[in-house]
Amino acid sequence: MEYERDFLRHLYRRMVTIRLFEEKVGELFLGGEIPGFVHLYVGEEAIAVGVCAALTDKDYITSTHRGHGHCIAKGAQIGPMMAEIFGKKPGYCKGKGGSMHIADFSVGMLGANGVVGGGYNLAVGAALAAQMRKSGEVAVCFFGDGASNRGTFHEGVNMAAAWKLPAIFVNENNQWASTTPYRTTNNIEDIADRAKGYGIPGVVVDGNDVFAVIEVAKAAVARAREGLGPTLIEAKTYRIKGHFVGDPEKYRTKEEVQKHFTANDPIKNFAQKVIGAGWLKQADLDAIHAEAAREIEQAVAAARQAPYPDDSELYADLYVEGVS
Amino acid sequence: MRTVTYGQAISEALREEMRRDPAVFVLGEDMGVMGSVFGLTKGFLAEFGASRVIDTPISEAGFTAMAVGAALRGLRPVVEIMYVDFTPVCFDPIANQAAKMRYMTGGQAAVPLVLRAPGGAGRRNAGQHSQSLEALFTHIPGLKVIAPSTPADIKGLLKTAIRDDDPVVCIEHKLLYAAKGQIPDGEHLIPLGRADVKRPGRDVTLVAWSRQVGFALEAAGILAGEGIDAEVVDLRSLVPLDWDTLAASVRKTHRAVIVQEAVRRGGYGAELAAQIGEELFDSLDAPVKRIAGLNVVSPFSPALEDLTYPNPGTIAAGVRETLGRQP
Known part of the structure; x- marks a missing residue:
């Protein structure tokens, strides 16, 4: 498969932006600059970027508590994302949502979600709206292996399958449900096997290979747009960071994590492939990396200087029409 | 109509x-x-x-x-x-x-x-x-x-x-x-957040919503025969709450009896009682009273279910108590 150079640059830019953004957020959190808690997407970049590369701005995604990567992949801006994570006024949600609730409706990002498994049926609803309006839009729900054991998985996939809704369920199997290993709470190796029970395609893909992800996502999008219904994609990956920043990670060794990261870093995989094939040069990648780093530094500087929300904002947006 | x-x-x-x-x-x-x-x-x-x-x-x-x-x-x-x-x-x-x-x-x-x-x-x-x-x-x-x-x-x-x-x-x-x-015939819209005084009265404010409004009106009918003039305020909308209508009624009657079918503990009536206590204490001639479902699982047996929820008789009795009247 051949890809346009601009498209390859775009993929690398998005993946590297996610990586650098997450590393920076982790550093700022440990430095005490970010309130609340944050969950990082390091090592899973190829999934969000690969899937979103198969979507248009008119399509929708729902995300998870580990949602920064999905946001960036769908085209959200770094500045308002960082400001939101700081709890500042220019944030995407005016500082009222924070890391776990960033949304940018203008690019079809319908929100990260603090409830594990909370996003399935929001995506199913967006898909229902698309079907009712015959708009051709598709809705993607990202979810983790832990979320796959919520009952809402069954309810959502079943309805989407029964009604042939243009929904795509993208499982990011990073092997860890918070601190619990996948295989201790599941009797099957592949979550994708469950698709059989709903009469829809179930596909396993290497989640650390952006090209492989793009291809399965394209097929799922085409199927959804044709009115043939949902696809369950299981992207195998590994959670490089703790469940949250500050997680003591007593459930695994540093060596195990390092082994995965060294052997199968999606960004290194990408670089090896595009340089090996002669599609891009190392200098191209270095330039993109530097550009992304600059953008993030600017976003951090702006977020630091930005004001917190005014006291008068406390009750704003609780209702569309006022309730006292 | x-x-x-x-x-x-x-x-x-x-x-x-x-x-x-x-x-x-x-x-x-x-x-x-x-x-x-x-x-x-x-x-x-x-x-x-x-x-x-x-x-x-x-x-x-x-x-x-x-x-x-x-x-x-x-x-x-x-x-x-x-x-x-x-x-x-x-x-x-x-x-x-x-x-x-x-x-x-x-x-x-x-x-x-x-x-x-x-x-x-x-x-x-x-x-x-x-x-x-x-x-x-x-x-x-x-x-x-x-x-x-x-x-x-x-x-x-x-x-x-x-x-x-x-x-x-x-x-x-x-x-x-x-x-x-x-x-009414034709287009009929009612804004949220507007209570409706279903029966005007001078002596006590009965606050209710949903099915209990009918029971409160029946109770008011019973009490009228005893010379007690009860006002029945149907909230209709709980959030937003029409506090102005409710407060005006309590300021006029100086007594509030809240009727709810829900179990007493932690019900919306408790919120109303607290607000009336906080905002209208000086207007009150008696403690705010709640007539409510009992704090129990809803029983199947008719004999027990009927004991559990308010009815016009228990509402009227509550009002008499608030007014210090004998039946």
Whole structure:
């Protein structure tokens, strides 16, 4: 498969932006600059970027508590994302949502979600709206292996399958449900096997290979747009960071994590492939990396200087029409 | 004016709004072919088709969240949860998604969703089909809650709720569905947040909503024979609350008796009693009183169920106590 150079640059830019953004957020959190808690997407970049590369701005995604990567992949801006994570006024949600609730409706990002498994049926609803309006839009729900054991998985996939809704369920199997290993709470190796029970395609893909992800996502999008219904994609990956920043990670060794990261870093995989094939040069990648780093530094500087929300904002947006 | 039942008024409201706005659709269990278990959507499938009268699987958490997602995309779903008792099964999409989406996205989202939920006791339906759970919803900022008592009120308020851009929970009492009343001809809309004084009086304010309004009026009739002139304030809308009407009534009568079918502990009546105590203490000639369901699982046996909930007799007795009168 051949890809346009601009498209390859775009993929690398998005993946590297996610990586650098997450590393920076982790550093700022440990430095005490970010309130609340944050969950990082390091090592899973190829999934969000690969899937979103198969979507248009008119399509929708729902995300998870580990949602920064999905946001960036769908085209959200770094500045308002960082400001939101700081709890500042220019944030995407005016500082009222924070890391776990960033949304940018203008690019079809319908929100990260603090409830594990909370996003399935929001995506199913967006898909229902698309079907009712015959708009051709598709809705993607990202979810983790832990979320796959919520009952809402069954309810959502079943309805989407029964009604042939243009929904795509993208499982990011990073092997860890918070601190619990996948295989201790599941009797099957592949979550994708469950698709059989709903009469829809179930596909396993290497989640650390952006090209492989793009291809399965394209097929799922085409199927959804044709009115043939949902696809369950299981992207195998590994959670490089703790469940949250500050997680003591007593459930695994540093060596195990390092082994995965060294052997199968999606960004290194990408670089090896595009340089090996002669599609891009190392200098191209270095330039993109530097550009992304600059953008993030600017976003951090702006977020630091930005004001917190005014006291008068406390009750704003609780209702569309006022309730006292 | 015409005479219709409360159930017919709901049907009229839904049908009129679905005819007016193609974004409005209904979904829930047994809504299509059966026309809903209480017969409220009979004929809808033939008129509007299966895409707007959706028979869902028995997946309350799934289809309620699906409705939230559709509302985020600008549709106006009206969800029926067959019994309000089942809303704990789907509390996440109500309390954590619909209620919070607008605030948490800094105003990017609107969730124009109506969730209709039949509730209430008196049908010998036992513990899992008899509750009054409005306080679960009034407790969650971001939700609006209505609990109308008459055909005219349910029609006017439900139509307004469907046009409202915020999520609205509509509590309906199953034993009101057959109750008859007059409704105005033509377009009939009632704004949320307006109470209705169903009976003016001087001596005591009876505050009620949903089915208890009728009982409060019956109690007022009994008390009138004893020279006690009770005012009955039907809140109709719990959130937003029409505090001005309620406060004006209590300032006039100096006594407040709150009637709720829900169990006493932690009910919406407790919130009202606290607000009256905080804001109107100087106007009160007697402690605020609650006449409420007992703190017990709704019993099946008619002998026990009848002991559990307020009725006109217990309401009248409560008023006498507040006034220091002997029966």
